[in-house]
Amino acid sequence: MRSSSVAIVTGASQGIGRATALRLAHDFSAVVLAARNKDELQKTAAGVNAAGAESMVCALDLREPQLAENLVNKVLDRFSRIDALLNIAGAVPQIDLFKMTDAQWEDGLALKLHGARRLTICAWDALKASKGSVVLISGSAALDPKPAFAAVAAINAAIIVLAKAFAEQGIKDGVQVNSVIPGAVMTARRRSFFEKWAPAHNLSIEDAMEKFPEEVGIARFGKPEEIADLMAFMVSPAAKWMTGASVRMDGGEIKGI
Numbered sequence: 001m002r003s004s005s006v007a008i009v010t011g012a013s014q015g016i017g018r019a020t021a022l023r024l025a026h027d028f029s030a031v032v033l034a035a036r037n038k039d040e041l042q043k044t045a046a047g048v049n050a051a052g053a054e055s056m057v058c059a060l061d062l063r064e065p066q067l068a069e070n071l072v073n074k075v076l077d078r079f080s081r082i083d084a085l086l087n088i089a090g091a092v093p094q095i096d097l098f099k100m101t102d103a104q105w106e107d108g109l110a111l112k113l114h115g116a117r118r119l120t121i122c123a124w125d126a127l128k129a130s131k132g133s134v135v136l137i138s139g140s141a142a143l144d145p146k147p148a149f150a151a152v153a154a155i156n157a158a159i160i161v162l163a164k165a166f167a168e169q170g171i172k173d174g175v176q177v178n179s180v181i182p183g184a185v186m187t188a189r190r191r192s193f194f195e196k197w198a199p200a201h202n203l204s205i206e207d208a209m210e211k212f213p214e215e216v217g218i219a220r221f222g223k224p225e226e227i228a229d230l231m232a233f234m235v236s237p238a239a240k241w242m243t244g245a246s247v248r249m250d251g252g253e254i255k256g257i
């Protein structure tokens with residue numbers, strides 16, 4: 001474990017964010033856990049503490065513009081530093097392009113794009129001071145957009161672009177910024193995807209989950225822990241020269257080069 005090192009993980013109440021917080025507890029002396037559900041964050045915090053790191057629970061809605069600055073101030077008041085920021089929270093509606101309302105687009109953008117953008121900017125000076133690392137989470141829909149989930153694809157594509165733009169500034173400021181592009185990882189969000197995918201393919205949810213990997217050309221779903229291990233590497237000293245990268249981990253789903 002690195003002495004006096006602080007990581008912020010958003011979306012830490014479940015899924016990939018929780019797995020990442022638990023994994024980072026082995027590398028960082030403190031892990032800050034952000035999402036809305038305080039009870040679930042406290043469960044993650046217990047796991048972080050059991051792994052030997054300090055935890056700090058911050059229950060907040062990252063769509064609220066002023067809360068990013070509050071979060072960073074609270075972290076700096078308690079720990080005086082930020083070494084890594086992992087922007088994982090995301091809940092872009094998975095709705096057909098021709099049915100999705102402006103309000104649903106705005107909601108998806110408000111959390112996944114603007115939440116991550118704002119928090120990264122608010123934490124930037126602290127990350128500059130620590131020569132820290134940022135990871136933003138995209139998704140393989142960005143590389144294979146379909147009308148059934150166009151907002152997911154478009155916002156994930158925007159995340160890759162945003163990470164690249166931050167990375168360019170980071171070269172001057174000593175802040176490393178990358179994005180990760182996961183494929184189908186089995187979480188609550190992925191299960192909710194099958195509520196739409198299954199009826200569209202005339203399948204029960206169970207049958208759809210069994211058929212899906214073959215349909216998209218993968219051997220199996222990914223596990224949150226596998227994405228967590230990748231992100232832990234991306235913010236580790238071993239990956240320090242990696243910046244401006246968008247790293248795919250999708251079981252081979254994206255067939256293009």
Ligand SMILES: NC(=O)c1ccc[n+]([C@@H]2O[C@H](COP(=O)([O-])OP(=O)(O)OC[C@H]3O[C@@H](n4cnc5c(N)ncnc54)[C@H](OP(=O)(O)O)[C@@H]3O)[C@@H](O)[C@H]2O)c1
Nearest residue numbers: 011013014015016035036037061062089090139185187189
């Ligand atoms: N699972 C996949 O197959 C997959 C594939 C590609 C990319 N991704 C991306 O990976 C990220 C995590 O996905 P997941 O599958 O782990 O999803 P998940 O299980 O649904 O977790 C989403 C996380 O975001 C948090 N969140 C939602 N709304 C929030 C808000 N307004 N403010 C603060 N936090 C909020 C949730 O916590 P609360 O509800 O407690 O707020 C939760 O911790 C997402 O950005 C997703 O797009 C997932």
